[in-house]
Amino acid sequence: MLTIESLSKSYGEHRPRSGDGEAEGEGAAPERVNAVDAVSLEIQAGELFTLLGPSGCGKTTTLRSIAGLERPDRGRILLGERVLFDGSSGVSVPANKRGLGMVFQSYAIWPHMTVFQNASFPLDVLPRRKRPAKAEIRARVERVLEVTELSSFADRRATKLSGGQQQRLALARALATQPDVMLLDEPLSNLDAKLRETMRFELTRLQRELGLTTIYVTHDQTEALAMSSRIAVLNEGRVEQVGRPRDVYTRPQSRFVAEFIGTSNFIAGRVGERVGELVRIETAATPVWSAAGAATPAQGSEVLLAIRPESLRVAAASSTEPLAAGAATRNEWPATVVSQAFLGDSIDYVLAAGPTELRARCNPSVALAPGAPAHVAVDPADVLVMPAA
Numbered sequence: 001m002l003t004i005e006s007l008s009k010s011y012g013e014h015r016p017r018s019g020d021g022e023a024e025g026e027g028a029a030p031e032r033v034n035a036v037d038a039v040s041l042e043i044q045a046g047e048l049f050t051l052l053g054p055s056g057c058g059k060t061t062t063l064r065s066i067a068g069l070e071r072p073d074r075g076r077i078l079l080g081e082r083v084l085f086d087g088s089s090g091v092s093v094p095a096n097k098r099g100l101g102m103v104f105q106s107y108a109i110w111p112h113m114t115v116f117q118n119a120s121f122p123l124d125v126l127p128r129r130k131r132p133a134k135a136e137i138r139a140r141v142e143r144v145l146e147v148t149e150l151s152s153f154a155d156r157r158a159t160k161l162s163g164g165q166q167q168r169l170a171l172a173r174a175l176a177t178q179p180d181v182m183l184l185d186e187p188l189s190n191l192d193a194k195l196r197e198t199m200r201f202e203l204t205r206l207q208r209e210l211g212l213t214t215i216y217v218t219h220d221q222t223e224a225l226a227m228s229s230r231i232a233v234l235n236e237g238r239v240e241q242v243g244r245p246r247d248v249y250t251r252p253q254s255r256f257v258a259e260f261i262g263t264s265n266f267i268a269g270r271v272g273e274r275v276g277e278l279v280r281i282e283t284a285a286t287p288v289w290s291a292a293g294a295a296t297p298a299q300g301s302e303v304l305l306a307i308r309p310e311s312l313r314v315a316a317a318s319s320t321e322p323l324a325a326g327a328a329t330r331n332e333w334p335a336t337v338v339s340q341a342f343l344g345d346s347i348d349y350v351l352a353a354g355p356t357e358l359r360a361r362c363n364p365s366v367a368l369a370p371g372a373p374a375h376v377a378v379d380p381a382d383v384l385v386m387p388a389a
């Protein structure tokens, strides 16, 4: 549906930063920033495709390039068969001819209109042959105002809304036009936690119902995991990994992804022998068993193990129940509780297993005080093996 091929965009100078009181030195050498660096993506029709990454990784620049608000240095952007941008031939379809709906990080609403008029305006001004019937416009606007929880403000002046309400209005307005592709740049960033959660849910529901192909930008991993059909994790302008939320979470292909999406325990090691379905990884303290697969690096390779805190099972040292099955190939170690934090629905532990410090997230029924001896275990299937670099 939307194809992005080797898209690159760099900026030649320091970005002017107004208002942070720190004047950029006049003589400072301009520094090139590769905001987007050879990014290739293929977005399917009806997908909610998320660009996820830390601040400054190039999410907004990628989205603005797709929208036609930024001119990339290189690459191609296609909507179906239609070329929107081609760096080598110089083709660049103007933003208003691309048929894309957008909500940007800095959104603007029309102050002289009511909430309802704001949402219906882009439809009202469509050329006659493209414009839906009046009743259809009304129905669509009512629907999107409902989804964004703005129905009760329909007749209010848009200026008399809070920041979060204005953000929802910008979203409602874009949704009402039902564009070929929706581009959303952190559209929920100004909302409180509870409203954000409701809106996530409503937005995905509406997106699925209308089959709206959506590119969603966020730096919030939870939001990305909860909403996306697929996620592209970006780091310094490059794509680190693309995959379904579950795959990106459970099978991160790099330390960056494993660290950015959730937290992980990392242990350096070297690949040892295979025993049946398992592979032995030698680490400084103890061998760790992992499920072997086609992607497992060859024996002798330096690797990095990643273990999610929720994959670790913790029990009091006095417990007689074995934590892990299989005598010789089990991952079970004695440990000492270093600290614990009660989080309501779980308890976080920091454990010392020999020289290795491990973070574990457990059911609150596991109650161990700091200093207590414990056992910690992990299923080999939950030990992820990644290249060391």
Ligand SMILES: Nc1ncnc2c1ncn2[C@@H]1O[C@H](COP(=O)(O)OP(=O)(O)OP(=O)(O)O)[C@@H](O)[C@H]1O
Residues within 6 Å of the ligand: 011, 012, 013, 014, 015, 016, 033, 034, 035, 053, 054, 055, 056, 057, 058, 059, 060, 061, 062, 105, 219
């Ligand atoms: N107009 C510009 N001029 C110079 N540099 C820019 C410009 N816009 C972006 N950059 C730089 O390009 C990089 C990517 O910026 P971008 O806005 O795409 O990041 P982002 O992933 O959207 O971050 P955030 O989560 O903070 O919104 C950053 O290093 C940024 O400083």
Ligand SMILES: [Mg+2]
Residues within 6 Å of the ligand: 059, 060, 061, 105, 185
């Ligand atoms: Mg941004």
